[in-house]
Amino acid sequence: MSADRPAASRRMVNVVIDGSALSVPEGTLVVEAAKLAGTSVPVYCYHPKMDPVGLCRICLVEIEKTPKLQIACATRVTEGMVVHTSSERVAQARNGVLEFLLLNHPLDCPICDKGGECDLQDFTMSYGPGLSRLTEPKLHKPKRVDLGPTIVLDEERCILCRRCTRFDDEIAQERNLVVIDRGHRSLIGTSDGGPYRSYFSGNTTEICPVGALTSKAYRFRARPWDLTHADSVCAQCSVGCNFRIDSRFGRIMRTFTRENLEIDDGWICDRGRYTFNYLYEPTRLRRPLMRRGDDLAECSLDDAAALCAEKLGPAARAGRVGVIGGGRLSDEEAFALQAFARQVLGTNNIDYRVHLQKFASPARFGARLIDIDDASLVLMFGAYTPEQAPILDLRLRRAVARHHTQLMYIGPYRPHLPVEAQYVEYTPGAIADLMMQLADTVHQGRTESGDGFVADIARRLAQAEKIIAVHNGRDPASVSALDRLLETLAGYNHRVGVLVVGSQGNARGAEAAGCVPNLGPGYAPCSGEAGMTTGEMLKAAADGALDALFIAGANPALTFADGALARRALENVPFLAVAEQVLTETAALADIVFPTASFAEKRGHVTNLEGRRQAFGQAVEPPVDVLSDAEIIALVARAMGHAESVSPQPAALLAGLVRAESAAERSVGDLLPRAKVDAVQPAAVEKVDATHRTFTIIPVPHLYSGGGAVAHDPGTAPMRPRPYAIVNPEDAARVGVVPGERLTLSGSGGSIDVEARVGPQAPVGVALVLADMPEAPANKLLDASGFGTATISKAASVPEQRSLERVSA
């Protein structure tokens, strides 16, 4: 709380609050000191994570030797201060402030979403006047104002505490939400007059002390006292934010933050917050499906398990079977999946990696998320945290704004970063070289003398006291080079750390549970020869060298780098079983589809990117025929006559995992001996001939991209981007690309139709294509390196309605 404020020094001062004497650090706010003294002072505008503004005046307290009442939220304690928070004068002041706040408040508490958990309601009951003296009609302001895709604003209820605008300014640092007009005409709006679009918009509904900001997803769905709470952990990305799932009548109504200062700092992003309504859509799988000709028809669980056993058995005996998945499952289920592969199918062909990611844990210098807070320099390459790990990015934004952390982004293009950053444009294949050069420069102490930008970066590194590297574990060569660089820096007494942003929520947990071809649970080397990686399995399946594939919690058809290979493999493999929640591109190609429970419908543990294993509870019951992945794996194992190998119980599985980890003397937070990876190195992006219409394709992430839950969720549908490709203005002029028109990109694996955008973030000769969109799978254009080339031409079809989303130029 006061870690953000340099004013809070170590010196302690003695204060007396309501008769209780205590000693607090100098510079502590009176409201915080009162909290420590066990007294509560009512607040509206004050929020512990934001700078005090002293707007609402509800926190007035009496301080001895000060003639007038003072606001507790903006007054800092001094030696010998005596504070009264419940005197007659204070009560009178609060009563008066509340009467003013309620003057034009509509008092529609019976229908207000906040009713029951509203600070204005609570404080009025505790301190406020029982009656209004207002005889004139109340001031009316607009109600039901559509503020953006997620938020509805009720201007009448707003008490102008500015928590939301300050959140957008200080925490999210997007500075879009502002107060418009003055005095009693003040309204909340956006600075550009457009919709309020933010990845963190849901947090404003939580910090709003009244019911002014309400979320569209929860509007009038339930009252706070109806809700059953379950503590959970978000599995949408690898940060692992803690949140609470509130349900009513067995249906999820909303999600709510559950503050964990070391992980999420009390915030969650909108993808984590709003992706739950897909569970109630008709597209959610509720019955097992079996292939009958070209169609998938419903069948019973027993039939599905029996067919699975019948097909997997011979394939396993022939050693022609593979298992893909784990990164989206819980730790227990990932352990069950690898046990299924190794003990039931007798193969080491298991891999969780279905994206570009090769490692989920750093081999050296593992860092914690809180290490970002006081880092002097954050070196980001490969990963793009604003889209891939928004809450990590929020921490980074705060560090840059408040602690003068430098952010250095190394990558093949120049993405938009919300905070000041230094961009180093570098082709992916050359990043390893750059790291080696930097290591050499630092090692040889040539940081002062050398010139050129390598020496410039090295100088910055040498001046930084604490360096945190954030990458996506995609390129083994540059990761090894990074380790070498960090080792050199550590040798010069720099503090260093690495965070690997996973492509899937539980990538690190799956890696630790043994879903890799050469390592078992607890990173223990597995017995026997190392199995095949995902790439090798798909290659083998495409070539007819595999008879069966079992995929759980993965969608390689859309996410695997070489999309053409993945699709060919999944089409050619004689038997494909998939466990999924919705009919993804992969599940649509399967012979058997098992419907699986979502994270809200089971219990277990997930491991976040820093290696922290966190428990999540079950919020609601799954539909009748829907089992958790562990139960499905156990069901198939039992059908194959190996009932003892895999337990369906999370507790038993966790015990097994912990036993394996202690036998290996490694636990999930430990650093990883390198997992076996595909032999592909990222190719240097070739700058193609300027006269061609051929472009290098670089896939770019988006928070709402993906073909699974988020593609079928009505809550996130308004935020979903339409597939686009961004080209440099120079290229656009050269080949005649007009923003907004439809383009066809044709590559080796097929062609996709996207919307044209023009922006300087794309280097010349490069088209940045939105990745993981089911409508236009960018991986059709890519090869195993994760890059590709494509020819751009105008789409033949008539363009559809233009996207309302502003071009991010």
Next chain:
Amino acid sequence: MLQAVGGIIAGMATTLKYLFKKKSTIDYPREPYPHPERFRGVHELRRYDDGMERCIGCELCAVACPANCITVIGAENDPQHPTAPGERYGYRYEIDMLRCIFCGYCEEACPTDAIVLTPRFDIADYTRDRLIFGKDKLLVDDPFTQHLANTESAFKTEPGVAPPPSGGAP
């Protein structure tokens, strides 16, 4: 012996006396049960004079209910075709009549006088399911035939007080 005869005569005299008194029983169901004015029987969901539902789905009745027999699910009004004035209406409203103790707390809690207890009490049925009353059984069709519509009662809202459909906003 005399004593016994005396007893019979006394008894017969009582019988004779009551034979000519007004009967305290009624010929139910052919004759209506004369209930007191504020008898608390089966509930009714009322409407405003303009036909709008009074219930706004706030669930305060459900909170007040000591028997926990009321279930309300609110929803957002379609602004073009509102069901109730304001932004929210009672999408589902169910009372488990088997569990209800007819205490009338729901009526007291209701901020819009939507739920009232009527004198009707004859709801016996053969299945439990049919005794969970939904909006189909509770909601009156016509605001002018609803209970309390034409009586002088402390519970009655004056005609014409229905708030505008926009929920008070201009």
